[in-house]
Amino acid sequence: MFSTTTTAITLPxxxxxxxxxxxxCNNFYASxxxxxxxxxxxxxxxxxxxxxxxxxxxxxxxxxxxxxxGEPFFRCRDIIEKHGIHVFSSNYTxxxxxxxxxxxxxxxxxxxxxxxxxxxxxxxLSGCDHLDKHGDLTxxxxxxxxxxxxxxxxxxxxxxxxxxTLAKVANRLAKKSARAMGVLNLVDSPYMDKALERVCIADxxxxxxxSVKKLKEKGVTNARQLRDIDDRLIRKxxxxxxxxxxxxxxxxxxxSLETCxxxxxxxxxxxxxxxxxxxxxxxxxxxxxxVTKAAVKLREQNLAAQVLTVFLTTNPYSRDDGQYSNxxxxxxxxxxxxxxxLIRYAVxxxxxxFKKGFRYKKAGVMLDELIPAGQIQTTLFDRGNAGRNxxxxxxxxxxxxxxxSGTLKYAAQGSAQPWSGKCKNLSPRYTTNWKELLTVxxx
DNA sequence: TCTGGGGTCCTAGGACCC
DNA sequence: TCTGGGGTCCTAGGACCC
Numbered sequence: 404m405f406s407t408t409t410t411a412i413t414l415p416x417x418x419x420x421x422x423x424x425x426x427x428c429n430n431f432y433a434s435x436x437x438x439x440x441x442x443x444x445x446x447x448x449x450x451x452x453x454x455x456x457x458x459x460x461x462x463x464x465x466x467x468x469x470x471x472x473g474e475p476f477f478r479c480r481d482i483i484e485k486h487g488i489h490v491f492s493s494n495y496t497x498x499x500x501x502x503x504x505x506x507x508x509x510x511x512x513x514x515x516x517x518x519x520x521x522x523x524x525x526x527x528l529s530g531c532d533h534l535d536k537h538g539d540l541t542x543x544x545x546x547x548x549x550x551x552x553x554x555x556x557x558x559x560x561x562x563x564x565x566x567x568t569l570a571k572v573a574n575r576l577a578k579k580s581a582r583a584m585g586v587l588n589l590v591d592s593p594y595m596d597k598a599l600e601r602v603c604i605a606d607x608x609x610x611x612x613x614s615v616k617k618l619k620e621k622g623v624t625n626a627r628q629l630r631d632i633d634d635r636l637i638r639k640x641x642x643x644x645x646x647x648x649x650x651x652x653x654x655x656x657x658x659s660l661e662t663c664x665x666x667x668x669x670x671x672x673x674x675x676x677x678x679x680x681x682x683x684x685x686x687x688x689x690x691x692x693x694v695t696k697a698a699v700k701l702r703e704q705n706l707a708a709q710v711l712t713v714f715l716t717t718n719p720y721s722r723d724d725g726q727y728s729n730x731x732x733x734x735x736x737x738x739x740x741x742x743x744x745l746i747r748y749a750v751x752x753x754x755x756x757f758k759k760g761f762r763y764k765k766a767g768v769m770l771d772e773l774i775p776a777g778q779i780q781t782t783l784f785d786r787g788n789a790g791r792n793x794x795x796x797x798x799x800x801x802x803x804x805x806x807x808s809g810t811l812k813y814a815a816q817g818s819a820q821p822w823s824g825k826c827k828n829l830s831p832r833y834t835t836n837w838k839e840l841l842t843v844x845x846x
Numbered sequence: 847t848c849t850g851g852g853g854t855c856c857t858a859g860g861a862c863c864c
Numbered sequence: 865t866c867t868g869g870g871g872t873c874c875t876a877g878g879a880c881c882c
Contacts (some may be wrong), residue, residue, distance in 0.1 A: 451850090452849090452850035452851075453850050453851065454848095454849095454850065455848085455850095456848080456850050457850055459850070459851095459882090473849090473850090475848075475849040476849080477847080477848040477849075478848090478849080480848090493850090519881095519882085520881080520882045521882075522882080608880095608881080609879095609880070609881080610880085611879055611881085612879090612880090613878080613879065613880090614879080614880090641879095642856065642857070643856075643857095644855075644856070644879085644880085665854095667853090668853085668854075669852095669853080670852090671851075671852055671853075672851090672852090673850095673851070673852085674850085675849090675850070675851090678847095718849085719849090720848095720849055765850095767851090824850095825848090
């Protein structure tokens with residue numbers, strides 16, 4: 404029996420001579436909060452996930468106190484009170500806008516950039532690496548760092564390497580090492596082995612919990628050992644993804660820069676409830692609100708959905724209540740992107756999977772099989788409803804765009820929304836809402 | 847009492863076909 | 865002991881990311 408353990412990676416001719424720079428904001432959400440409140444400087448700060456559930460960002464001071472990433476908030480209550488840690492609900496409007504500012508700043512420094520996440524971007528400086536013999540590339544990165552700090556108030560770390568994965572490694576070390584002062588360049592570095600030895604495999608980009616376990620069983624614990632692993636072994640343990648990762652650690656670029664984001668494959672919108680929900684009416688309200696949000700995103704990208712999935716679930720952590728979760732996949736008769744019709748189907752979906760007698764914790768919708776909105780075909784029996792719904796949706800979009808999202812709502816979303824999530828410690832939307840601008844008092 | 851949300855890619859296995 | 869073999873397509877689930 405043959406198995407495909409041979410290398411199956413085709414490489415571009417310049418795969419060994421690339422140069423990637425990763426700019427990563429430090430403790431991004433916590434840093435955003437700090438920009439607008441100087442009192443938070445040098446103070447422990449944490450930011451919570453939606454519904455004030457988990458801790459998703461920590462300032463260095465909070466990390467030093469032992470607060471872990473992703474820890475449930477309620478389990479840290481004691482330590483938070485004891486040390487007077489500043490707690491924020493997540494303010495995605497603010498973080499999104501701050502992210503835009505950081506990314507706009509970065510475009511000053513390169514023509515080729517991939518916005519990888521809300522707080523990270525890869526810059527292609529392949530054309531610049533000849534400068535490096537004179538140390539200029541590192542200097543260039545220092546200029547980038549200082550500029551972002553000055554223009555946005557956000558501290559960043561910068562890692563440079565021959566591959567994206569090595570840029571990630573360099574970035575991690577830049578953050579950890581005080582001597583690096585936020586910038587580390589690993590391009591053709593004589594210290595490469597030492598650098599890789601300092602990074603444990605769990606911290607390598609693309610190595611998750613499962614792979615850590617497998618690799619440790621093979622005696623591989625740090626990034627240098629992983630780089631030097633046998634090709635067939637890694638192929639067997641981690642498939643093509645693992646092999647690619649190892650190549651990247653060797654300085655052979657397998658992951659290219661994605662300068663324009665590929666079209667979305669699906670759009671999801673879901674939320675945990677602030678309290679348990681039992682009535683079908685409230686579930687319908689919630690799902691209506693979620694699908695409305697998803698539909699706005701859909702239209703922003705000029706897409707229409709052919710498949711709508713609706714799901715609901717009780718609290719999987721709860722031991723006392725009965726457990727039930729279900730989902731339904733609705734193949735729509737034609738691609739849709741107007742909110743009115745999507746709400747109708749979403750509500751139908753909930754009606755079909757709802758079961759009485761359970762205390763629900765979460766529900767959501769997914770839009771899939773997206774096609775360009777221009778390709779929407781109307782059905783034979785459509786008598787103008789689609790046209791009316793389209794116009795209505797357009798008007799609502801326009802008003803919400805000008806007056807702020809949520810100005811006009813569909814009645815089915817409900818107005819009190821007793822199911823909505825907790826966010827007790829929300830900071831103002833300093834940069835996007837006139838009523839919430841930072842005020843400076845004279846006294 | 848209280849445990850996020852939104853994505854991507856890959857693989858194994860089943861269905862089906864000739 | 866001994867089922868045919870080989871291909872494609874689809875889907876569910878795993879693993880990972882921030």
